[in-house]
Amino acid sequence: MEFPIAAFHSTYSYHRMAPQNRISLDPKDNGKDSSFLPESWTNKLWPSSSETDGSSFCPCPKGFMPKRYIVAVLACFGFMIQYGIRTNLGIAVVDMVNNHTLGDLQVPAPFHWSQITVGIIHGSFFWGFLLTKVLGGYLAVRFPANRVFGASVLCSACLHMLVPVAADLHYGVLIFIRILQGLSEGMTFPSSYGVLSKWAPPLERSRLTSIMVTGQYAGILFGMPLSGVVTEYAGWPYAFYMYGAFGITWSVIWALCVWESPAKDPTVSEEECLFIEKSLGEFYQGTNHQSTAQDTxxxxxxxxxxxxxxxxxxxxxxxxxxxxxxxxxxxxxxxxxxxxxxxxxxxxxxxxxxxxxxxxxxxxxxxxxxxxxxxxxxxxxxxxxxxxxxxxxxxxxxxxxxxxxxxxxxxxxxxxxxxxxxxxxxxxxxxxxxxxxxxxxxxxxxxxxxxxxxxxxxxxxxxxxxxxxxxxxxxxxxxxxxxxxxxxxxxxxxxxxxxxxSNPKPRPDDDDADEEDVFVKKSKIPEWMKKPKVPEWLRTAGDGKPSEPEPQDEAAAKDAGKKATDKLMAQPVVDDGSPIDWVDGSTNFVQIAPEDPYMYNTERDF
Incomplete structure (x- = not known):
């Protein structure tokens, strides 16, 4: 279906525009009730749908994977690498503490650790893993979730490459590295939901989440045999180097390809960006709102x-x-x-x-x-x-x-x-x-x-x-x-x-906050000054008769204001441009024509 977004692309550079300056996706703001866009365009921008969130319609280019699915697939590979890292030690530790063969060579056990020590090394990962679960979720709200997710995998991969060196130094150093790995990986899972909260339309959440989560179990499924093969034919240290290299390579690709949200991604199509953000309602909630501990x-x-x-x-x-x-x-x-x-x-x-x-x-x-x-x-x-x-x-x-x-x-x-x-x-x-x-x-x-x-x-x-x-x-x-x-x-x-x-009230310093609310909050105008009450004796129609009471209905108030404006504009005026009624005092509000103010009846020199 033809999508006319290119017609106003030159006028509105969508991706580089602040959220408050973008074209609103609310039809009552500038859609079908506005003359900004033709009706044929607004019918395509806001198609009728039985879904209240409008997420059943996506005019994405056909024959090409949408960017949100690319994000989910990359997250899937990130989880595969990280769960492969988790299972790697369990396979490699067999050769680390036992005599084994490497090709045709008999290799003695490089470390003589007890079962209790091995258990502590395995369990130390969860000590750090437990501490950063909630912290990772908070950081994903406070900062761009894609960066938190990528940094988590990158740190874990770099630490994994240090395991052979740490083991050679002392098992206490290895335990410390494992704790740091747990601290890093604890942020991965909650931050991944922060990524999907900006990229997954409501009616595609299950699909995109399942693609992402598949990486966890695929990492377990393929990680164990891959670690076993590398450990058997190359030696146990190379299994750690391999997964570390995988994680670093993936982190570079993730940093280059995935952005915080569709609005900030220059590679996503205009159609998909509009579709995702309209379905999520981000234009109404403010994409640039970063929560703090007080906001949560x-x-x-x-x-x-x-x-x-x-x-x-x-x-x-x-x-x-x-x-x-x-x-x-x-x-x-x-x-x-x-x-x-x-x-x-x-x-x-x-x-x-x-x-x-x-x-x-x-x-x-x-x-x-x-x-x-x-x-x-x-x-x-x-x-x-x-x-x-x-x-x-x-x-x-x-x-x-x-x-x-x-x-x-x-x-x-x-x-x-x-x-x-x-x-x-x-x-x-x-x-x-x-x-x-x-x-x-x-x-x-x-x-x-x-x-x-x-x-x-x-x-x-x-x-x-x-x-x-x-x-x-x-x-x-x-x-x-x-x-x-x-x-x-x-x-x-x-x-x-x-x-x-779920949706916090906008703060006065939010870019998407209502301008009137910001003015009122910053200037702290008292309530009685916002809507002054006019005494009954002032409300006259100019002929001494009481005017009609102020309309309470908003539509009626607008209609009354329009009639008053039309009546004022239709009155004859004097030389200074003021209505005649203002001069002869037939209304309560009398404005006398000025008599050469501040010039003291002297001739002007300009």
């Missing part, structure tokens, strides 16, 4: 039921995620006497199905909202309930089975169903209830869910002290109960509507 509605966030629904569900899902990440190989080895190689292969299968399910579930969820099959709230409830309930059912059956094939199949089905809730359930819900503060909400959620990663290994180790299949069954049954509990909480507390506290 902390009390409202911490007392919001929909926020608690997200927190509880995320904590429950992360329990099952960390269970599979850290204990799946041990489960297959202890319950079914499998070899390490076979258990490692089977462990990756559930994440493969999860990664495949995410984009499909995200597209279906967006389709249901676009076609108005369900409201956003009901779509989130449906996908969350079905996804986690099926996963819980699979875990219950696993707790009662003694077959490794059945267990592997049920775990794969369970994780695939979890893709429903990640793509169109709670994992996207923060963007629904508060696009502006989604990064803070997900940072808070991630911080609380991190305790699942800390507590899960402890609980599993306590229950499976005899390493029997029956004890492992108890672990999966407990996990199923946790999932069902979160489903109930989310169903009753969740919401898909934007919360009242």
């Amino acid at each position: 509605p902390w009390r409202d966030i911490l007392t919001s039921p929909p926020v608690y629904a997200i927190l509880v569900t995320d904590t429950a899902f992360k329990w099952t995620l960390y269970l599979l990440l850290t204990n799946s190989p041990s489960y297959y080895m202890q319950a079914f006497d499998m070899q390490v190689e076979a258990s490692g292969l089977i462990t990756g299968m559930p994440f493969l199905f999860l990664a495949l399910c995410l984009p499909v579930a995200g597209s279906v969820g967006d389709w249901m909202r676009t076609k108005e099959v369900m409201t956003t709230t009901n779509v989130r409830r449906l996908f969350n309930t079905v996804g986690l309930s099926v996963e819980a059912l699979c875990f219950l059956i696993i707790g009662c089975t003694n077959s490794p094939v059945a267990s592997m199949t049920l775990l794969s089905v369970g994780m695939a169903s979890a893709g429903l809730t990640l793509a169109s359930g709670y994992n996207v819900n923060a963007l629904d209830i508060s696009p502006r503060y989604a990064s803070i909400i997900m940072g808070l959620s991630g911080a609380i869910a991190t305790f699942s990663g800390i507590l899960c290994p402890i609980v599993v180790g306590t229950i499976t002290y005899d390493k029997t299949a029956k004890q492992w069954g108890y672990v999966f049954i407990i996990s199923a109960v946790i999932l069902i509990s979160s489903v109930v909480v989310y169903f009753f507390l969740a919401s898909g509507e934007t919360q009242p506290w």
